[in-house]
Amino acid sequence: xxxxxxxxxxxxxxxxxxxxxxxxxxxxxxxxxxxxxxxxxxxxxxxxxxxxxxxxxxxxxxxxxxxxxxxxxxxxxxxxxxxxxxxxxxxxxxxxxxxxxxxxx
Amino acid sequence: xxxxxxxxxxxxxxxxxxxxxxxxxxxxxxxxxxxxxxxxxxxxxxxxxxxxxxxxxxxxxxxxxxxxxxxxxxxxxxxxxxxxxxxxxxxxxxxxxxxxxxxxxxxxxxxxxxxxxxxxxxxxxxxxxxxxxxxxxxxxxxxxxxxxxxxxxxx
Numbered sequence: 001x002x003x004x005x006x007x008x009x010x011x012x013x014x015x016x017x018x019x020x021x022x023x024x025x026x027x028x029x030x031x032x033x034x035x036x037x038x039x040x041x042x043x044x045x046x047x048x049x050x051x052x053x054x055x056x057x058x059x060x061x062x063x064x065x066x067x068x069x070x071x072x073x074x075x076x077x078x079x080x081x082x083x084x085x086x087x088x089x090x091x092x093x094x095x096x097x098x099x100x101x102x103x104x105x
Numbered sequence: 106x107x108x109x110x111x112x113x114x115x116x117x118x119x120x121x122x123x124x125x126x127x128x129x130x131x132x133x134x135x136x137x138x139x140x141x142x143x144x145x146x147x148x149x150x151x152x153x154x155x156x157x158x159x160x161x162x163x164x165x166x167x168x169x170x171x172x173x174x175x176x177x178x179x180x181x182x183x184x185x186x187x188x189x190x191x192x193x194x195x196x197x198x199x200x201x202x203x204x205x206x207x208x209x210x211x212x213x214x215x216x217x218x219x220x221x222x223x224x225x226x227x228x229x230x231x232x233x234x235x236x237x238x239x240x241x242x243x244x245x246x247x248x249x250x251x252x253x254x255x256x257x258x259x260x
Contacts, residue, residue, distance in 0.1 A: 016214035029223070031200045057213065061206040065199050065223050067172040067254075073219040077212050 005086060007100040011078035019050065019058075020073040023088055023096060029064035045070055045090035053082035062090075078104045141195055144202035145233065148193050149241050154233060159192075159244040161232045170224040170254035177207075179216035179234040179242070189216035190235045198228040211237075223254035 006020040023045070030042025042064065050058040058074045070088075086098045145154070162176040179189045188211040194204040207218045216234070224230070227250050233243045 029200070052212075055212075057210065059208040060218075060220075063201055063203040063205060065196060065201065065204040067221040067223050071219070071221050073176075073217075074207070074209070075213050075215040075217055077214040079212070 003086065003088075003096065003098040005084075005098050005100045007084055007102055008078075009101075010103045010105065013078060013080075013104050015078045016075050017078050017102075018073060018075055019084065019100075020071070021048075021050075021086055021098070022069060022071045023098075024069050025088070025090070025094075027064065027066060027068040027070065031064065043091050043094075045088045045094065047089045048072060049087045050074070050076075051085045051087075052076060053080065078102065080104050138197055141197050141202045141229075141231070144195055145193075145231070148206070148235075149233065152239065152241050154241040154243045156243055158242040159232050159234045161230065161244045161246045163230055163246050163248055165247065166249045167224065167251070169252045170226075170250040171252075172221045172254075173224050173248065173250075174219070175222050175230070176217065176219040177232045177234075178218075179236075181216045181234075181236065183211055183214055183216055185211045186237065188213070188237045190237055190239075192216070192218055193233045193235070194222070195231045195233070196222075196224065196228055197230075198226040199224065204230070224248055224250045225253045226250060 003023040008017050011017050025045050026043060028040055028043040032040045034040060044064055045062050048060040049056060057076045060072060062070060081102060081104045084100045088096045158180045160178045167173050177192050177194060181189045189209050192207040195202050196204055204222050209216055229245050229247050231243060231245045233241055235241055
C-alpha cells in the first residue's frame with residue numbers, strides 16, 4: 001500500500017530530526033454496523049516499527065482509536081548515514097514496508 | 106473538513122431511517138471510567154502516577170471526531186540514563202479505552218509523538234509517560250466532540 005515518508009535527506013551528526021509517516025489504511029474499528037445491522041469486522045494496523053540501519057528506534061501499538069490512514073510523527077538523533085525502514089503490520093495478515101535514506105555529515 | 110448542509114441532512118436522514126435500535130445497541134459498547142482505569146493499571150501496574158512533565162496538545166473543541174490531531178511531548182533530557190521509555194494514550198468513552206502505545210529510547214532525542222485519533226464522544230484523553238527510572242507521569246485533557254467517530258452507521 002502507498003505510504004508517504006518524510007525524512008530529511010541531509011542532517012548534521014547529532015541533530016534531532018523529525019520523521020513523519022502516513023500510510024493508507026481503512027482502520028475499520030470493528031464497532032460499526034451496516035444499515036441492516038451487521039457488524040463490520042475489524043481491520044486495523046496493530047503495529048508500526050521504524051528501524052535505523054537495522055536498530056529499532058521507534059515502535060507503536062495502534063488501536064481502533066487511531067484515525068484512518070495512520071499518521072505518525074516522531075524524532076530521532078541523526079547518528080550515521082543510512083537507511084530508515086518502516087513496517088506496518090495488522091489484522092488479516094496485513095504487512096507493508098517502506099524505506100528512506102539519510103546522509104549524515 | 107467542514108460539514109456541509111448536504112452532509113448534515115443526509116446524516117440526519119440516515120439516523121432517522123435507522124431508528125433508535127442502533128443507538129440502544131451501541132450504548133453498552135462505550136468504555137467507562139472504570140475501563141479506563143483498568144487499561145491504565147494494565148500498563149502501569151501498582152506504580153504511583155504523578156501529574157506533570159507530560160504535555161498533551163489536542164484541540165479542546167473538535168467538529169469531527171474521526172480525525173483529531175494530537176501531540177504528546179514529555180519534558181526529558183533524553184540522555185542514556187534519563188529518557189522516556191514509552192508514552193501511552195487512553196480515552197474515557199470510546200468503545201475501547203486504548204488509543205496507542207509508543208515506545209521510544211534514548212536515541213529518540215526528543216520525547217514527542219504526533220498522530221491522529223478518533224473520539225466517539227465528548228470525553229477526557231489521558232497521556233501517560235514511563236520514564237527510564239520507571240516512574241509514571243500523566244496529563245489529561247478534555248475534548249468536546251460535535252460529530253462522533255467509531256460507531257456511526259455505514260450507509
